[in-house]
Amino acid sequence: MSKKKKIYKPRPISGFPEWLPETRRVEQAWFDHIRKTFESYGFCNIETPSVEELDAINAKGGDGGADVDKEVYVIERLHKEDGDKEARLALHFDQTVPLARYTAQHFNDLVFPFKRYQIQRVWRGERPQAGRFREFYQCDIDVINVDSLPLHFDAEMPAIMWEILSSLPGMENEKIQIRISNRKILMGYIESLGIEDITQVTRWIDKLDKMSSADIEKELLKIGLEQTQINQILILSLIKAKSSEELIERTSPITSESKLMKEGIEELSFVMDQLAHLPEGAVVADLSIVRGLDYYTGTVYETVFTDDPNYGSICSGGRYDDLAGNYINKHLPGVGISLGFSRLFDRIRTKENLPNLGISPAKFLIIAENEDQIKDATQTAHTLRQAGHSVETWHRAENKLKRPLAYAEKKGIRYIWLLPNDVRKTHEIKDMVERTQEPTTIEEWTKK
């Protein structure tokens, strides 16, 4: 330490979160829980590379549509040799474009319906701002089938996400709600009113949770809609229903010739019926839900904190009639939902609601009090590990317990294991939580 070194003082990189071990431990518990739930419904896992060819991304709009283009990160070798003719690569900004590309590329090797989950980082080069990440995790489930896909899956998606969201540790006091619609309803209705540019209208309806109806009315007048049309559209859009019965009751006064709208109401009713077992308020039909993306063609989902809807949707998705049409000449309908993991986790973290799981995964810290005990310590650790326990051995013989105890305390290791010696005739265990010290045997912890 005598010579003067040049120090490069590291600093956090805005938008690229990094946790301390104790926080990462909870994050792992969340991922484990999510994975277990996805798998309990028979979803298999895939991972795709972090990059896609830029041309493949451009072939597909993906989540966020035109806006995302600006946010794409390209990667490049720092020292390219001249004459490199490699395709340009970009970090993926969602898991839907990679899924579409994957399904097309491996079409002949997949079993349909293809039910997959994917938990990976995605990247978006947004301007840095609070609560916005440039690198973050998404947890996606999607089902894709050839030619047609049963509506059963449209109901399974939000049911799985509800199960997860209502049971993640730290979410106990959060009130969340999944809002579901079917785009056929609003689009069929608008079309039946003789309006040609449907997307122009739905873009404003989509903002009903953030803007007042009066302001949206003004915008719709500006793009040339008549007042009657606007009134009719707003009446439909503002319908919310807790059950299929309520949905049918509230939509029945609205007369329309649209077959598409009728189909949408039937589909949404079916989905609501399938979700009837969830607690009241968990799921609501909300006809203002559009989701900005062009490729959704039926069911759409979003999920909000009911006491803070402005936080935005933490779990969204929907059905697309033809997912991979840009990559393969097959008709592949799909339905999927994506949990914005990092935003949700960071919210609970910021509210200091994450559980304390300690730093170390170890349950036991075994201490050799002299050199002669080291072999016994190693053997005891080995036996306990074989029985599935997580065990640290203190890294040197130490006859004063002060330092190892302080270490166990700080790392959250519950039990200190002391080996037999001349005075102590049996193994003993010190419980750091109960503040007890009692004789024990290895068998006690290894018997089935």
Next chain:
Amino acid sequence: MSKKKKIYKPRPISGFPEWLPETRRVEQAWFDHIRKTFESYGFCNIETPSVEELDAINAKGGDGGADVDKEVYVIERLHKEDGDKEARLALHFDQTVPLARYTAQHFNDLVFPFKRYQIQRVWRGERPQAGRFREFYQCDIDVINVDSLPLHFDAEMPAIMWEILSSLPGMENEKIQIRISNRKILMGYIESLGIEDITQVTRWIDKLDKMSSADIEKELLKIGLEQTQINQILILSLIKAKSSEELIERTSPITSESKLMKEGIEELSFVMDQLAHLPEGAVVADLSIVRGLDYYTGTVYETVFTDDPNYGSICSGGRYDDLAGNYINKHLPGVGISLGFSRLFDRIRTKENLPNLGISPAKFLIIAENEDQIKDATQTAHTLRQAGHSVETWHRAENKLKRPLAYAEKKGIRYIWLLPNDVRKTHEIKDMVERTQEPTTIEEWTKK
């Protein structure tokens, strides 16, 4: 499907591997096994962002030294606004540089000895070639302490990796060996011979497993060593020993005044002693092991397939006297070892030795044979899931079993669950492996 679409046919990206679901399932099992083993020794997990500031990477040579520089990938927003003054970011090419930066940055919040494992993707823009990946997983464990770090950990690292490598499913027939040295031995000895540029010499000794001694002799003559010096160095370097006793016996005829060399032999003996419980041949002291990296200062490891040493090391590491010295004005010695996961996994995959775990994580496929049974199917699935089983419900009522059976067969779902109906008075289970069909009860699968 009538209108003609423009198709962008996707293709694999060289160096960025992607697996089918059945292969990914084994990869997950490997990761689970590795994580469980790391945690059973009390290592906590961290993840760092995929990127580091380019300046932070340049401050530290890291794994691979000068060569790596060329392989660094930088990332950039596709459409940067003018005037962006953000720091340049690069994808990390190992987990050692991020660990050093992390430890310095969070120094005050960490508990030492800091034992962490890290399982993440890293990126290297190498020229594409067989068996070389540009995006791949590494599994690292490191221990870092303040001021001094007990030698105990130098032995723990290879013991943990041996436990993993000898028990990963698919590795049953692989013969692997961990080769250990201590750089103090060779460096102290070379220094005591009056040679100034030690690194020039060790660079060639490091190639003893790939080149003949005769060729290395020629190279050492070229850089100005005398024949006697070369003979002496080669005699030492070619020493291999299965135990500390053998190591001491074989090095004792070599006389040297070097205190550093003596220290190295003592340290290596201690480590070999601590590993004496491993099967014969699992670990060998091999004084030719140098590892190319400047920052190793003591123990060094590499791991080879004994029947194919040219495949190169799949698990390497060592001790560094001062890990994070470029980032913080503290003395932080560490020892670590890194498993080249993707290269190992791909080798076993290519040899077709991976176990077949099926595609789906589901154990049961429940079939409703008519609409009336759908509620029963959902409820049965729910109850089985609550008991920890993974269950798919077939996505529609289906009175012919042909399609669901074919699906279960292809996806590797073992049990088909049939619900009671007018004819069948109890639940029944069809075992796709045993080819049996027998009555069952929900209780049978849910009791503890």
